[in-house]
Ligand SMILES: [Zn+2]
Ligand SMILES: [Zn+2]
């Protein structure tokens with residue numbers, strides 16, 4: 302389903318954390334203990350997680366209160382460095398399984414169970430960016446989400 306013309310690798314588990322760390326430090330940012338904890342917590346979620354969910358879980362595992370605001374800031378940093386993706390219609394985040402390369406991911410969000418998977422199709426995202434450019438608008442971040450039912454919920 303994914304269409305790629307480059308060396309694209311999707312990661313999971315430990316190799317995903319490693320790929321995220323490499324991407325962030327490669328961008329000149331520090332991989333602090335807190336950032337690492339937030340990323341690992343995010344990566345554990347198969348469904349999009351809110352900053353509030355992550356803060357709540359981290360407060361438990363770290364044994365002291367973690368403010369949702371500090372989680373928000375870290376998630377923002379992750380999004381701007383391609384480590385995480387924001388699922389707008391769910392107001393939540395997903396770990397980016399391909400932190401090593403940039404795509405305008407297309408999210409498939411299940412209305413029943415909330416699961417969000419994603420596909421990459423650069424032809425479609427290029428066309429969407431082209432529509433904006435054609436209207437004299439500079440596209441920064443196309444958001445393409447499809448709501449529906451996943452295979453498990455049909
Ligand atoms: Zn790729
Ligand atoms: Zn993608």
Ligand SMILES: [Zn+2]
Pocket residue numbers: 411412413414415416450451452453454
């Ligand atoms: Zn579902």
